[in-house]
Amino acid sequence: MTLNNKQKQYLKGLAHSLKPVVLLGQHGLTEGVLAEIELALNHHELIKVKVAAEDREVKTLIMDAIVRETNAVKVQTIGHVLTLYRASELKKITLPR
Template identity: 45%
Template sequence: MLDAKQRQNLRGQAHALKPVVIIGAHGVTDGVLAELEGAIYAHELIKIRLPQVSHDERDDMIQTLSGASHADVVGRIGRVLILYRPRPAAAPKR
């Protein structure tokens, strides 16, 4: 869980980023979740563009995306969601 200072810092870092995952008219599908997993593993901090749907549907999508990816919601501006999940530490070599 991120505190307010960490969220503020991550929002600043995300300002220059472009959305790397774009949710289409079909909503959150298995393909979208697979792309999300790859993007968040590669970048840690990503932006997602959400479709034009009602606020309630958008809130449900945000819950689904953050829950499925085990990522923290850093911020949301209009239809753009910012997620952060730190990359797991490398397993120790034997």
């Protein structure tokens, strides 16, 4: 799934007031963390994930792995916070064309 710029801007506006629902700790990206991200995406469609990695390259690799493993779309990255979107069957968020 790809989003155009108008859809990304809309999702960024919706995500502005959200708090991160999943926090990656010292153990990094584990099966349990991926399962929590999957549950959050299925329930909310639009979530924020906080990746607490010191090294910028490691942080980027972790964020890319999350996007790849969850089949979600990266809406934006600000600092250590990754915003993800994946439509669920219920279609809670209606995207503009």
